[in-house]
Amino acid sequence: MARWAMVIDLDRCTACQACVVACQVENNVPPTGVGEAEKGRAISWLRVVPFVDEEAHGTRPPLRLTPLPCQHCDNPPCTKVCPVQATSIDDEGLVAQIYPRCIGCRYCTTACPYTVREFNWKRPEWPEPMEQGLSPDVSIRPKGVVEKCTFCHHRLQRARDRARAENRELQEGEYMPACVETCPSGAMAFGDWDDPRSEVSRLSQSPRAFHLMEELGTEPKVIYLSKGEWGGEV
Amino acid sequence: MEKSEASMQQDAVLLRPIEQTSWKFWVFIGILLAIWLWGMFAWLTQLRHGLEVTGLNVPVYWGLYITNFVFFIGISHAGTLISAILRLSHAEWRRPITRAAEVITVLVLFFGVGCVLLDLGRPDRALNVLKHPNFMSPLLWDVTSISIYLTASTVYLYLPLIPDIAILRDHMPKRRWFYRILSLGWTGSERQHRILEIAIATMAVLVIPIAVSVHTVVSWVFAMTVQPMWHSTIFGPYFVVGAIFSGIAAIIIAMAAIRKVYHLESYLKPIHFNNLGLLLLVMSLLWFYFTFAEFLTTYYGSEPSHMVVFLSKTEGEFAPYFWTMVVACVVIPLALLGNGRTRGTVWGTVVASVSVEIGMWLERFLIVIPSLSRPRLPFAAAHYSPSWVEWSLLASFVAMFIFLYAVFTKLFPIISIWEIREGRERSVLEVSRRVQSYLDSAVPPALDQKSS
Numbered sequence: 106m107a108r109w110a111m112v113i114d115l116d117r118c119t120a121c122q123a124c125v126v127a128c129q130v131e132n133n134v135p136p137t138g139v140g141e142a143e144k145g146r147a148i149s150w151l152r153v154v155p156f157v158d159e160e161a162h163g164t165r166p167p168l169r170l171t172p173l174p175c176q177h178c179d180n181p182p183c184t185k186v187c188p189v190q191a192t193s194i195d196d197e198g199l200v201a202q203i204y205p206r207c208i209g210c211r212y213c214t215t216a217c218p219y220t221v222r223e224f225n226w227k228r229p230e231w232p233e234p235m236e237q238g239l240s241p242d243v244s245i246r247p248k249g250v251v252e253k254c255t256f257c258h259h260r261l262q263r264a265r266d267r268a269r270a271e272n273r274e275l276q277e278g279e280y281m282p283a284c285v286e287t288c289p290s291g292a293m294a295f296g297d298w299d300d301p302r303s304e305v306s307r308l309s310q311s312p313r314a315f316h317l318m319e320e321l322g323t324e325p326k327v328i329y330l331s332k333g334e335w336g337g338e339v
Numbered sequence: 340m341e342k343s344e345a346s347m348q349q350d351a352v353l354l355r356p357i358e359q360t361s362w363k364f365w366v367f368i369g370i371l372l373a374i375w376l377w378g379m380f381a382w383l384t385q386l387r388h389g390l391e392v393t394g395l396n397v398p399v400y401w402g403l404y405i406t407n408f409v410f411f412i413g414i415s416h417a418g419t420l421i422s423a424i425l426r427l428s429h430a431e432w433r434r435p436i437t438r439a440a441e442v443i444t445v446l447v448l449f450f451g452v453g454c455v456l457l458d459l460g461r462p463d464r465a466l467n468v469l470k471h472p473n474f475m476s477p478l479l480w481d482v483t484s485i486s487i488y489l490t491a492s493t494v495y496l497y498l499p500l501i502p503d504i505a506i507l508r509d510h511m512p513k514r515r516w517f518y519r520i521l522s523l524g525w526t527g528s529e530r531q532h533r534i535l536e537i538a539i540a541t542m543a544v545l546v547i548p549i550a551v552s553v554h555t556v557v558s559w560v561f562a563m564t565v566q567p568m569w570h571s572t573i574f575g576p577y578f579v580v581g582a583i584f585s586g587i588a589a590i591i592i593a594m595a596a597i598r599k600v601y602h603l604e605s606y607l608k609p610i611h612f613n614n615l616g617l618l619l620l621v622m623s624l625l626w627f628y629f630t631f632a633e634f635l636t637t638y639y640g641s642e643p644s645h646m647v648v649f650l651s652k653t654e655g656e657f658a659p660y661f662w663t664m665v666v667a668c669v670v671i672p673l674a675l676l677g678n679g680r681t682r683g684t685v686w687g688t689v690v691a692s693v694s695v696e697i698g699m700w701l702e703r704f705l706i707v708i709p710s711l712s713r714p715r716l717p718f719a720a721a722h723y724s725p726s727w728v729e730w731s732l733l734a735s736f737v738a739m740f741i742f743l744y745a746v747f748t749k750l751f752p753i754i755s756i757w758e759i760r761e762g763r764e765r766s767v768l769e770v771s772r773r774v775q776s777y778l779d780s781a782v783p784p785a786l787d788q789k790s791s
Binding site: 141144145146147154155156157173182185186187188189190191206207208209210211212214215216218219220223224225226227228247248249250251318321 | 388389390391395396397398399400401455458459460461462464465467468470471472473475476477478479482560563564565566711714715716717718719721
């Protein structure tokens with residue numbers, strides 16, 4: 106059984122936001138108007154967020170821009186609080202959301218310390234002709250439910266179907282979320298953390314590796330790499 | 340029969356609200372219904388557009404609705420819990436108070452539950468809570484606990500109502516069929532009284548742990564997460580204390596209102612307000628103790644993510660609300676209730692109670708919002724201001740609660756007639772016997788003879 110994990114190398118990341126755009130398109134994330142965005146209701150499964158480095162003092166960039174997807178915690182604080190079992194962690198460590206069951210109580214969004222769960226404040230709409238480019242593999246979420254990064258789970262299903270049709274095992278690199286595939290600076294890697302030969306498990310051994318808010322015991326499966334001090338205030 | 344007629348005369352004022360209704364009542368009801376209709380319009384707006392019409396945002400996913408939920412459920416501790424404690428401790432002054440208090444509980448619980456339904460993004464799927472329950476979730480503990488509490492406190496309100504409904508059945512010209520059904524064939528026989536007393540006593544015992552569990556699990560909705568200043572071990576008892584605190588204040592306000600409107604001065608005397616005022620004073624001190632302990636512990640631990648929330652309350656964005664809360668929950672009640680001269684008056688306790696309600700609503704607001712608007716990841720910090728929809732729904736819930744309370748007083752006696760009579764006929768003897776039993780055996784024989 107695989108244990109899917111992502112590596113984000115902050116020393117390579119240029120904060121170009123290509124991953125953000127790729128994610129929006131891949132997952133049918135509706136664009137938010139300016140007005141709604143100003144109210145703080147933009148939906149984004151993957152954000153590039155700024156951490157202010159107050160001790161930089163001109164010696165290094167004062168902002169640390171960090172891509173922040175769902176951390177797919179091994180011990181997720183969100184799944185246990187859901188009253189209707191609409192979110193759960195599967196055998197391969199992916200934290201999933203069942204949109205048709207979610208009652209929209211937003212307990213999971215408040216329980217998540219990473220603020221990466223999104224709520225549909227209104228019915229999603231795409232301006233013409235964007236609606237023609239929607240991905241057929243990803244369902245559109247109705248008004249009033251919570252959604253989140255799935256590590257492009259539909260890509261895993263597709264890759265697995267292909268492998269099964271060809272009567273072989275799933276190969277390393279066959280399943281890759283859209284953000285990782287898109288990253289132009291090669292700052293992101295994805296794979297099976299339990300497979301000692303995978304790139305992800307090799308990179309996770311790096312002395313530069315760390316997790317966000319490790320001290321909370323959430324055991325995230327997103328591994329960040331950074332040389333020297335990073336942010337420092339989280 | 341003659342005796343009963345005589346005492347009917349004596350307690351006639353208790354039945355008067357049911358017999359006759361003045362035009363003022365209808366005007367009052369009309370105003371309440373207008374506010375309620377406005378709220379329903381706000382609700383329809385929200386149903387049509389979704390939670391977009393609220394002031395909520397990322398990361399302040401919970402706002403006024405959840406604040407009101409905690410507040411209303413807190414108020415619900417007024418009735419059943421206080422009444423059960425007073426009954427079990429044989430506090431004789433409880434007699435004119437218990438029913439007015441129990442009605443608050445039963446009615447306000449519906450509005451507490453209503454707040455959660457308002458907050459759902461998909462209220463149409465609310466039954467998923469029963470179809471796919473996850474008992475790991477504190478929200479499901481709430482569902483369980485509140486349902487049990489609602490059932491138990493409805494039974495607990497109904498049982499002592501039965502003899503009074505029988506009085507209505509026998510004396511009211513109108514709605515006889517209604518009272519006949521509800522009176523369950525009460526004749527007032529010795530046996531019926533015995534069964535009723537056992538039933539009430541049993542419910543009173545059962546209801547106390549249930550009530551405590553209700554506000555404990557409400558607090559656990561917050562405390563079971565890792566969010567700053569929510570993840571606290573004292574939240575259970577802290578919320579229960581706050582609930583009883585705001586609950587007693589609600590009883591005092593309700594009592595003062597029915598006393599004035601229905602001229603019940605000879606039943607609800609300053610001594611009743613004084614005694615409840617004393618309870619309120621004690622709860623104010625207890626609440627202060629918990630709040631102080633909570634904030635001092637956070638301050639000394641000074642974990643950065645907790646301190647951000649802490650400072651936003653004490654000197655930042657929320658400081659005006661925070662210090663108003665401290666004044667309203669501690670300073671004003673202590674000044675008014677610590678002084679025997681103001682505590683012994685109706686206005687003194689009522690002003691203190693209104694102050695406590697404002698303070699406790701702010702307390703709920705200050706628990707829910709600051710922790711959410713200052714999440715661990717600093718980039719996500721945000722401001723929240725409730726929209727007109729949220730305020731309108733709060734107003735309409737309060738109006739609807741008062742409406743239902745008023746309707747109750749028109750259908751049933753708001754002061755328990757049979758318990759008042761029982762008090763008149765039996766209490767003095769009972770209490771003097773009880774006091775005697777506390778004394779050592781070396782009592783003067785003369786006194787001993789008098790009682791037996």
